[in-house]
Amino acid sequence: MSAVREEMRPLGVIGELYARFPGEGFVEQATADGIPTMWVPVGRLLRVMKLLKHEIRQPYRMLYDLTAVDERLRQHRDGLPPADFTVVYHLMSFERNSDVRIKVALRGESPHCPSVTGLWLNANWYEREVWDLFGIWFDGHPNLQRIMMPRTWQGHPLRKDHYARATEAERLTMDAARVDREQEALRIKPEEWGMTAAGEDHDYMILNLGPNHPSVHGVFRVMLQLDGEEIVQAVPDIGYHHRGAEKMGERQSWHSYIPYTDRIDYLGGVMNNLPYLMAIERMAGIQVPERAQTIRVMLCEFFRITSHLLFYGTFAQDVGSMSPVFYMFVDRQKAYDVIEAITGFRMHPAWFRIGGVAADLPRGWEKRVREFLDWMPKRLKDYEQMALKNTILKRRSIGIGQYSTDEAIEWGVTGPGLRATGYAWDYRKARPYSGYEHFEFEIPTGKNGDAYDRCLVRVEEIRQSLRIIEQCLKHMPSGDYKARHPLTTPPIKDHTMQDIETLIHHFLNVSWGPVIPPGECTMTVEATKGLNSYYLTSDGGTMSYRTRIRTPSFAHLQMIPYLARGLMLPDLIAIIASIDFVMADVDR
Known part of the structure; x- marks a missing residue:
């Protein structure tokens, strides 16, 4: 897992990155799967991602996955940049029939990273998930809020210092005040979903489809803004089935x-x-x-x-x-x-x-x-x-x-x-x-x-x-x-x-x-x-x-x-x- 020395740079996407960004402090990592893996400075992330998606020959057009790692308890990190948290981007190129993994090392209790939603539409949910479970902020994200956990949840579950079992948490008590807070958090507020119940010349219907409805195939909710029966907006709401499988x-x-x-x-x-x-x-x-x-x-x-x-x-x-x-x-x-x-x-x-x-x-x-x-x-x-x-x-x-x-x-x-x-x-x-x-x-x-x-x-x-x-x-x-x-x-x-x-x-x-x-x-x-x-x-x-x-x-x-x-x-x-x-x- 040690980093490859600069004079041993291979051909392929890693060589292209070294050639485009000489002396930028990039670090290559060898992994068991053989996927080209490169650590890039957080300040260069957007430039690297734009290059990989739009500017190189046979680009990496799909953001296949985006996740994070809490590095603070990891022992075997020889040759890798110091990091408290790592954001990991997995990109796929169908033209090359190959992938590339880009990593960004972040430091501190409340780390920040630029959002890539301007490059990939599907980065929206992935970045929300990382924020929810790791507490990493994505600057420029249009709607950075919890996606898996309830809005009233305290902490970020995939951090190493967050408890993994209920027996490790404080005893749950639900006094009247807490019940009121939890109920208020469940209240539907259309404006929070980017919807409006009233237009300039007529009203819209806000319809809550799910989370318990046979047509949504499970505990899944879609918030709908309707103009008659025509859909103006349909916003999915997930997380009702989250049970911490990765934890x-x-x-x-x-x-x-x-x-x-x-x-x-x-x-x-x-x-x-x-x-x-x-x-x-x-x-x-x-x-x-x-x-x-x-x-x-x-x-x-x-x-x-x-x-x-x-x-x-x-x-x-x-x-x-x-x-x-x-x-x-x-x-x-x-x-x-x-x-x-x-x-x-x-x-x-x-x-x-x-x-x-x-x-x-x-x-x-x-x-x-x-x-x-x-x-x-x-x-x-x-x-x-x-x-x-x-x-x-x-x-x-x-x-x-x-x-x-x-x-x-x-x-x-x-x-x-x-x-x-x-x-x-x-x-x-x-x-x-x-x-x-x-x-x-x-x-x-x-x-x-x-x-x-x-x-x-x-x-x-x-x-x-x-x-x-x-x-x-x-x-x-x-x-x-x-x-x-x-x-x-x-x-x-x-x-x-x-x-x-x-x-x-x-x-x-x-x-x-x-x-x-x-x-x-x-x-x-x-x-x-x-x-x-x-x-x-x-x-x-x-x-x-x-x-x-x-x-x-x-x-x-x-x-x-x-x-x-x-x-x-x-x-x-x-x-x-x-x-x-x-x-x-x-x-x-």
């Missing part, structure tokens, strides 16, 4: 945190485990056996199918078709039957492990998988007649919530939402992981980037997932289901009964957790709803120093005001349904 990552061992990842996109199951475990494995130098990689791919694609089936049914229901959701739930349960037969659980197996999977495939797994592969294609043809060609669904979704590829990239949209614009970019193809390079499948795309195309893409992705699972069935490698590495947790069970060394590793790694070498790593997967990443920082201990979860739904919901303005209220319901999100994926 929990700092209090659990590397192994015991795995079940928590299942609950992020709670429809993605073991797919949530994968980027977290790949980051650990990269830092620890663990090579996952080919059989384990293929098993992982097969289970991930099963969960992609179950998630997309739920989307398919609820999307049809939200736009007026009642029957499809009941049929699709039947098929979803058939997929869960296969998942349960292999892992022992249905929605949240937490079945992947450091170095592989929890157990080998059970006897008879091939028969279960084959039955599902024979069943599902015929059902998709029925659904096409029932839903996709349904006049109601088409009229409610074609041309609604439309955006272009450039707009999607500006807002940080990934996954089916990006591919619906006609851009054939899939992380499994562009940057294969877990052996995806060995599988043949197509990248479904849309044409118009509207709600209907977002549905079409997901339906075709179900077919492609069936293709991948078929290849797993036909070409499942032999060998170990887990790496024979001392840091895998737990090790292969048979070995613990044969030699004392493996038994010792089992005892230590399960009770205390494996010790992962100091380092930083981001690993990304093409999850059910878009790109999902875990950015992990190890300080050489048995727990993560910093666990950052970049989820697709957080970025996607931020686009609602842009998509809904000028449409009718029923159109907003179609847009929300077509985004395909779960609030646990947003709030974490």
Whole structure:
């Protein structure tokens, strides 16, 4: 993790930055993931970001993630600039098919950093999140207020000096005065949302949609300013499902945190485990056996199918078709039957492990998988007649919530939402992981980037997932289901009964957790709803120093005001349904 000396500057984006800003005090950092990482002075941040987005060849057009780290308790920082807090920017270039990580070192109890909302529209929520959880001020931000925590919350939860458990806090008491304060904080004040109830010649309606309403798909609120049924403004309000998932990552061992990842996109199951475990494995130098990689791919694609089936049914229901959701739930349960037969659980197996999977495939797994592969294609043809060609669904979704590829990239949209614009970019193809390079499948795309195309893409992705699972069935490698590495947790069970060394590793790694070498790593997967990443920082201990979860739904919901303005209220319901999100994926 030590900085690279100036005379060893590599080519690529790091070399370009050195060339454009000679003698500016930039510091390069080597990381386990190999992503070019550069520390820049806070006074040069905006100039560097403008260069990366607009001025260099093959620019970094997407602000993929923006987060922070409390550095004050970190021990292993050799060669890095002194910092109390670090703001971390993760940029993505589709033209280069590569990323760059920019870091800014900040000092003091109340640090300041310039806002990049003038360069990236989607920086708005990310900077609010960092302010809320770390207390870092972003100068020039248009609306810097809490986004996850209640407005009455004291402190910034992801700081190291903030308590992690309720038992560490003062006893909660709610006297009459506090009850009044909390109730007042919940009062709707349209002007705080940038809305007005009265115009020059007529009044507007302020409508509170959610947080408890079936059409918002979870505890999610949209504040609406309506002119009749036409939407003047639609402002999302999130945080109702926030439960401190990243903070929990700092209090659990590397192994015991795995079940928590299942609950992020709670429809993605073991797919949530994968980027977290790949980051650990990269830092620890663990090579996952080919059989384990293929098993992982097969289970991930099963969960992609179950998630997309739920989307398919609820999307049809939200736009007026009642029957499809009941049929699709039947098929979803058939997929869960296969998942349960292999892992022992249905929605949240937490079945992947450091170095592989929890157990080998059970006897008879091939028969279960084959039955599902024979069943599902015929059902998709029925659904096409029932839903996709349904006049109601088409009229409610074609041309609604439309955006272009450039707009999607500006807002940080990934996954089916990006591919619906006609851009054939899939992380499994562009940057294969877990052996995806060995599988043949197509990248479904849309044409118009509207709600209907977002549905079409997901339906075709179900077919492609069936293709991948078929290849797993036909070409499942032999060998170990887990790496024979001392840091895998737990090790292969048979070995613990044969030699004392493996038994010792089992005892230590399960009770205390494996010790992962100091380092930083981001690993990304093409999850059910878009790109999902875990950015992990190890300080050489048995727990993560910093666990950052970049989820697709957080970025996607931020686009609602842009998509809904000028449409009718029923159109907003179609847009929300077509985004395909779960609030646990947003709030974490």
